[in-house]
Structure formats: structure tokens, C-alpha cells
Amino acid sequence: MTVRLSGGAEAQGLRCTPGDCAEHGRGQGRERRCQRKAGHGHCPGNRSGGRGGDKGGGERGREGGSGSGSGIGSGGNGVSESQTGAVVVAVVPRSFRSVSKYVAVLALSVENAAAYFADTLVRTIFMAVVIFVFVLLWRTTYSVTGHPTIAGFSVAQMIWYLVITESIINGRVRYWRKMDEEVRSGQIAYSLNKPVNYLVFHYATFLGESVVKVGANLLIGSAVALLMVGSISVPLEAAPFVIASMLLGLTVDYMTEAAIGLLAFWVEDTAPFGLIYNCLALILGGTLLPLDLFPAALRSVAAALPMNQVVYAPARMFASFSSSQPFAILMGQVAWVVVMGCALSCVFRLGRRRLDVNGG
Amino acid sequence: MSTADKVDKVDKGANRRRRPDGVEGLIKAPSSDGAEPAKAGLFADVRLITAYARLNLQAAMEYRASFISQIFGMFLNDGIWLAFWWLYFTEFPVLGSWQREDVVVLWAVLATSFGVATGLFGNALGLSGIILRGDLDYYLVLPRDVLLHALVSRMSTSAWGDIAFGTLVFIAFGGATPGRLALYMLSVLIVAVFFVSFFVIVNSLAFFIGSSQGISEQLQMTLVHFASYPTTIFQGAARVVLFTLIPAGFISSVPVHVLRRFHPGFFAALVVATLVLAVAARAVFNWGLRRYESGNLVTGRI
Numbered sequence: 073m074t075v076r077l078s079g080g081a082e083a084q085g086l087r088c089t090p091g092d093c094a095e096h097g098r099g100q101g102r103e104r105r106c107q108r109k110a111g112h113g114h115c116p117g118n119r120s121g122g123r124g125g126d127k128g129g130g131e132r133g134r135e136g137g138s139g140s141g142s143g144i145g146s147g148g149n150g151v152s153e154s155q156t157g158a159v160v161v162a163v164v165p166r167s168f169r170s171v172s173k174y175v176a177v178l179a180l181s182v183e184n185a186a187a188y189f190a191d192t193l194v195r196t197i198f199m200a201v202v203i204f205v206f207v208l209l210w211r212t213t214y215s216v217t218g219h220p221t222i223a224g225f226s227v228a229q230m231i232w233y234l235v236i237t238e239s240i241i242n243g244r245v246r247y248w249r250k251m252d253e254e255v256r257s258g259q260i261a262y263s264l265n266k267p268v269n270y271l272v273f274h275y276a277t278f279l280g281e282s283v284v285k286v287g288a289n290l291l292i293g294s295a296v297a298l299l300m301v302g303s304i305s306v307p308l309e310a311a312p313f314v315i316a317s318m319l320l321g322l323t324v325d326y327m328t329e330a331a332i333g334l335l336a337f338w339v340e341d342t343a344p345f346g347l348i349y350n351c352l353a354l355i356l357g358g359t360l361l362p363l364d365l366f367p368a369a370l371r372s373v374a375a376a377l378p379m380n381q382v383v384y385a386p387a388r389m390f391a392s393f394s395s396s397q398p399f400a401i402l403m404g405q406v407a408w409v410v411v412m413g414c415a416l417s418c419v420f421r422l423g424r425r426r427l428d429v430n431g432g
Numbered sequence: 433m434s435t436a437d438k439v440d441k442v443d444k445g446a447n448r449r450r451r452p453d454g455v456e457g458l459i460k461a462p463s464s465d466g467a468e469p470a471k472a473g474l475f476a477d478v479r480l481i482t483a484y485a486r487l488n489l490q491a492a493m494e495y496r497a498s499f500i501s502q503i504f505g506m507f508l509n510d511g512i513w514l515a516f517w518w519l520y521f522t523e524f525p526v527l528g529s530w531q532r533e534d535v536v537v538l539w540a541v542l543a544t545s546f547g548v549a550t551g552l553f554g555n556a557l558g559l560s561g562i563i564l565r566g567d568l569d570y571y572l573v574l575p576r577d578v579l580l581h582a583l584v585s586r587m588s589t590s591a592w593g594d595i596a597f598g599t600l601v602f603i604a605f606g607g608a609t610p611g612r613l614a615l616y617m618l619s620v621l622i623v624a625v626f627f628v629s630f631f632v633i634v635n636s637l638a639f640f641i642g643s644s645q646g647i648s649e650q651l652q653m654t655l656v657h658f659a660s661y662p663t664t665i666f667q668g669a670a671r672v673v674l675f676t677l678i679p680a681g682f683i684s685s686v687p688v689h690v691l692r693r694f695h696p697g698f699f700a701a702l703v704v705a706t707l708v709l710a711v712a713a714r715a716v717f718n719w720g721l722r723r724y725e726s727g728n729l730v731t732g733r734i
Contacts, residue, residue: 194646201654208665213524341497347505351512360516365523 173268174276181280192288199242199289203296206234223364228301229391230362235293236387237359240318243286244325244382247278248346251333261429271330271420278326279319286318306393313398317386320405325353325382327412334416337423352377358384378408480576481584485552488587499589506593510543513660514601528664529688533605535662537687540602541616542660545623545683547594553628554586559635560648566726579717583628612691619686619702626683626706630655632713639720651678659683679705 185192214220214227225233251274254260264270306314332345339345354360356370357379363371374380385401492499514536521532550557562568562582571578571585602608602616634651637644658666658680666674666681674681682705689698 198650198653198657201650201657205657205661205665208667208670209527209661212527212665216527217524341501343501344504347508351508354512355515355519360512361519366519367522370519 174272177268177273177276178280181277182284183280185281185284189284189288192285193292196242196285196288196292199238199292200296202238202242203231203235203293204300206238207231207296207300223362224392225362225364226304228297228304231297231301232304233362233387233391234360235290235297236318236390237357237383239286239289239293240321240383240386241353241357241359243289244282244322245278245285246329246346246350247274247326248329248333248342248349250274251330252336252342252346253333255334255336255423261427264424264427271416274330275323275326278330279322282322282326286322304391306390307395309395310390310393310398313402314386314390314393316402317389317398317405320402320409321382321386324378324405324408324412327409327416328378331412331416331419334419334423337426349379353379353382356380357382358387362388378412381405381408477577477580480580481552484584485587488554492587492589499592502590503593503596506590507597510539510594510597514539527662530662530664533607534687534692536601536605537691538662538684539660540598540606541619541623541686541691542598542656542683543594543601544598545620546627546656547591547596547598548620548624549591549627549631550588551591551595552587552624553583554588554591555583556628556631556635557588557652558586559583559632560638560645563635563638563720563724564643564645568721568724569726578721579632579714583632606691615691615694619690622702622706623683623686625710626679626702627655629706629709629713630679633709633716636713636716636720639717639723654678655680663688679709682706 210227210230214222220226222230254263260270263273266273328349329346332342332349335342335345356374356377358374363374363380363384366374374384381404385405389398389401517532517535517539521527521535525531555562559582568578568582571581574581598620602613606612606616608616631652634648635644637648641647655678658674658678661684663671663674663681663684671681674684682702685698686702689695690702
């Protein structure tokens with residue numbers, strides 16, 4: 073399949089999925105050998121692999137797969153050395169190759185999501201309606217109260233805050249559904265056999281798709297905000313902090329949602345957990361209303377939860393940036409990434425023990 | 433091949449199809465000798481709607497966990513917005529002439545009527561897909577009103593969550609005296625017809641412009657979204673749009689102009705607008721149906 077895709081289908085412009093990329097990596101063995109052009113050009117598993125199933129179990133066991141080492145990577149996966157005579161010794165450190173594998177998955181996920189960007193934009197036009205109504209609501213509110221600022225936000229800052237929160241919340245991929253489906257359908261057994269870390273692989277897929285969708289929402293939302301309330305003053309040096317904050321927020325979201333989806337190892341339907349999390353993200357995450365407008369007791373509760381790191385933190389940073397705040401916000405997000413990462417890892421390890429694979 | 437030929441072709445297999453017992457007698461196709469006359473009339477239509485509602489509910493209850501989960505999910509979804517407005521009115525007690533109680537009643541009416549609309553007429557939201565896929569063939573060969581039959585043959589399971597949420601909220605927070613309850617139920621029925629009529633019109637675009645699912649979906653969501661905010665925030669051109677192109681203003685005015693203080697003028701306008709929309713929906717659908725071409729897709733429902 074791999075070689076045919078490389079020589080035929082891919083040459084004709086056909087796309088592959090991140091899953092296909094992981095398939096190509098099956099034969100990646102212990103030896104640092106590289107089979108050039110044996111498969112997808114953008115798939116690192118193929119760049120360094122291609123040795124077939126005889127050595128396939130090593131990296132699988134090491135990277136958190138099932139560890140079965142059953143030689144699922146067949147000889148047909150790669151092209152033998154004698155066929156090409158182009159074996160080179162990899163000079164790239166293994167850890168870097170490991171990271172580059174996920175970077176390739178991320179890039180492929182972005183490419184797939186952006187393939188129909190115009191269609192994505194059309195589907196996010198509703199974002200314009202959402203922001204339009206928020207502008208009307210908050211203009212009326214500011215007019216009724218007679219205050220130029222509310223909780224430190226001018227009307228323009230409030231709208232831009234909502235553009236960021238709505239873009240993130242509508243653009244992120246609801247990943248608990250995918251995880252839940254993988255576990256309930258048994259597809260996870262096949263995913264675990266691939267020479268990638270299951271959770272990191274899905275993180276790269278999630279991030280790639282979410283970045284494109286959040287970007288589309290940002291485009292539409294920003295256009296409406298610019299037209300209706302104009303721009304706000306944001307210093308240029310805020311850009312890397314805001315982007316980092318958004319990425320960290322998405323990471324926290326992925327870890328929480330993936331952990332919820334993996335609960336399918338224990339419960340029949342994880343939808344209620346996913347829905348509750350979504351509700352908490354919308355209300356206590358500050359999506360619809362900044363936490364600054366909450367009653368004090370509720371604000372304390374919201375501040376103690378990870379949901380506010382997903383939307384409130386980056387949106388607040390963008391809407392009212394000050395040079396003293398970004399490091400504290402980012403450190404708070406990093407702390408939640410660590411906490412949720414540990415939680416996700418525990419859920420995954422415990423759930424994997426409950427996986428029974430019978431036959432193939 | 434003309435549409436009539438295609439319909440005839442599908443019709444030959446239609447009599448052999450098994451249908452759920454509850455609707456068998458109601459939608460039975462006429463036999464070749466014409467011994468089974470088509471049933472028609474308001475009473476028969478009501479029987480068809482109730483029969484489908486009962487069967488769809490039974491089908492949904494087969495997957496009880498999923499059914500409960502969807503109701504719970506919709507309950508939460510509606511609850512989020514109520515929480516948002518609760519927080520909002522805690523900070524800003526008055527928005528124009530609107531207060532917290534008005535928004536609560538608005539959400540009660542909105543959720544219940546949307547639930548009734550998509551619960552009884554579950555295909556209203558996805559009618560454009562049915563048209564595009566050529567699935568109208570199935571309804572064309574049966575001696576029932578095509579539009580009504582297509583609309584009622586599916587139920588949105590989560591609609592029960594909307595109905596439960598709206599009703600509970602109104603009883604708990606809406607000051608439910610017998611008079612208000614009667615007005616509330618009447619308003620819900622009118623707004624439900626309003627919703628279905630609007631959905632039929634926007635989905636009928638598929639007859640004229642082909643792949644219109646994206647546009648139809650956006651327009652449907654826009655109506656519901658506009659209807660969920662106090663009318664007082666819409667001023668100038670936005671207010672004109674609210675009572676014409678996207679007529680959500682008729683829905684969102686119900687709490688203030690019908691339930692808080694009954695304005696006969698507004699209520700009459702609401703009834704007239706609903707009737708106009710319903711007649712327009714029927715006309716647009718029938719107009720589009722004349723342009724309908726099957727995709728030669730022979731389908732069967734078991």
C-alpha cells in the first residue's frame with residue numbers, strides 16, 4: 073500500500089491521513105537506517121523506516137503502544153535495501169526524529185484541514201452572526217450603564233475578548249468524541265500497534281485541525297469586530313505571548329477531552345462527561361462572559377478550574393495586554409498542562425490494561 | 433426519464449415494503465385496482481403526526497441510554513444560556529425594558545417550541561438533504577401530503593430535552609398561573625409552527641440552488657440565535673431585519689408582549705405572521721417540488 077501510494081496515488085495529488093503516516097512507520101526498526109523515498113515524502117516514519125515487520129516491535133513497545141511486538145509491520149511496508157541500494161545511516165538523534173515524526177503528523181493534519189479552507193470559512197459564517205449579536209448586546213449594555221469601561225474592558229475590548237473566546241471554543245476539535253469512538257469501536261487496538269505514542273499522535277492531529285478551524289473563526293470574527301467596533305491597541309510584542317497562550321489553552325483542552333473520551337474504557341457512554349465539560353468551559357471558562365464580571369465566590373471557583381486556561385487566559389491577555397502579566401498567565405497554563413497531562417497519562421495507562429484483543 | 437416515470441418505477445416496489453404497524457393504515461398506497469382510497473383531511477393528518485410521534489419515540493427508547501444522554505445534553509445546553517443570563521442580569525439588572533424574568537420566559541418559550549417543532553417534525557431541519565439525495569421519491573409515491581409526511585417521519589431525540597427544559601423553567605420561574613400557562617401553551621404551538629415554516633422555506637432552497645445545506649443550516653441557526661436575545665438590543669436596520677428577513681422578533685417578543693402584558697395587537701400580528709409564513713412555506717415547497725428530479729435512486733425503508 074505504501075509504495076503504491078508513493079509512486080501512484082500521491083503523485084496524482086491524493087492525500088493521506090495522519091493515520092497513514094503512522095502506518096508507514098510500522099517497520100521502523102532499532103537500526104538507524106533510512107530508506108529514502110520509500111513511501112510518503114513527508115512521512116518521517118518512511119524516511120527512517122522501511123525495514124518491514126522483522127524489526128517492527130522495538131519502537132512500538134518503547135513508545136507506549138501495545139507492546140505486543142507482534143510484527144504487524146509487514147515486509148510489504150518498506151522497500152528492501154537491495155531494491156534501491158540507497159541506505160544511509162541516520163545522523164539525526166533519535167529524540168529529534170521522534171519529535172519530527174509528530175511534527176509531520178501535525179503538518180499533515182493542518183494540510184488536511186486547510187485543504188477545503190473556503191468550505192471551512194463558509195461553515196464558520198455563523199461566527200459573524202454570533203459576534204454581531206454580541207456587539208449589539210454590549211453596545212446596549214454600555215449605553216444603559218453609562219460607563220465607558222466595565223470590569224476594565226471598553227466596549228471594543230469586550231468584543232475582541234469575545235472574538236478570541238468564541239473562536240477558540242467553536243474552532244477546537246471536540247476530541248472526546250473521537251477517543252470515545254476509538255475505544256468503543258475497538259479501533260484503539262489498531263492505533264496502539266503503530267510506532268507512535270498514542271496520546272502524542274492524537275495531540276498532533278488535534279492541534280493541526282484545531283489551529284486551522286480556530287484561524288477560520290478568528291478571520292470571520294475579526295472582520296465583524298473591525299467593522300463594528302474597530303481595532304484595539306495591542307502591542308506587537310503581545311503576539312507571541314497570545315499565540316503561546318492559545319496553544320497552551322488548546323493543549324489543556326485536548327488533555328481534558330482525551331481523558332474524558334478514554335473513560336469509555338469504564339463507562340458505556342462518555343457523552344454526559346463531555347457535555348458537562350463543555351458547559352463548564354462555556355460558563356466557568358469565561359467564554360460568554362469574562363470572569364471579571366462574575367460574583368466573587370463564583371469567580372474563585374472558576375479561577376481554580378482548568379477551563380479558564382483554555383479560553384479566558386488567552387482572551388484576557390489579548391484584550392487587555394500589559395507587559396507584566398504574560399509570564400504569570402503562561403506559567404499558570406503550563407502548570408495545568410502538567411497536571412492534566414499526568415491525569416491523562418494515568419487514565420490512558422489504567423484504561424489500556426482493560427483492553428482485550430482477540431484475534432485480528 | 434421523467435420524474436413521473438421514476439416515481440412510477442419506485443411505486444412498483446412500494447406496495448411490497450413493510451412499514452411500522454402504527455402508520456401502515458395511515459399511509460397505505462393505493463392498490464392497482466384503486467380499492468384503497470387515499471385518506472386525507474385534517475383529522476387524518478393529525479392521526480399521521482401522532483402515529484409517527486409515537487413510533488419514533490418507541491424507536492428512540494430502544495436505545496435508552498443514548499436517549500437519556502441526549503435529553504440530558506440538551507438540558508445542559510439550554511441551562512448554559514440560562515446561567516449566562518443569570519450572571520448577566522446579576523451584574524446589569526435591566527436591559528432596556530427587559531429584566532431577568534423576561535429572558536427566563538423567553539428561553540422557556542424558545543426551548544419548548546423548538547422542541548415541539550423538531551420533535552414532531554424532525555426532518556424540518558434536514559429537509560434540504562432529503563431533497564438533494566432524491567429521498568423525496570419515497571414520499572411521492574404514497575397517498576399522503578408529501579411535505580407533511582416528509583417532515584414527521586423523523587424525530588429529533590434531543591427535542592425532548594428542550595421540551596422538558598422549557599416546561600420546567602416556565603413552571604418554576606415563569607409565574608405559571610392557569611391563565612399564563614394557557615397563554616404559554618398557545619404561544620408555544622404558534623411559535624413551533626413559525627419555526628417549522630421558516631425551516632421549510634430555507635430548506636426548499638435546495639430545489640432551486642442545489643447544494644444549499646450550508647446556507648440553510650446557517651439561516652436556521654441565525655433565526656434561533658436572534659430569537660434567543662432580547663429584542664431591545666436590535667435597533668435601526670437590525671430591527672427591520674428582525675421582523676422581515678430573519679423574523680426572529682416575532683418569537684423573542686412573546687415574553688414581553690404576550691406573557692408579561694397581553695397585547696392583542698402584537699398577538700394578532702404573531703398569528704398573522706405565522707399564517708403567512710406557513711402559507712409561504714407550502715407554496716415555496718410545492719413550487720420547488722415541480723422542479724424536483726429524482727436521482728434514480730431506488731430506496732426502501734424497512
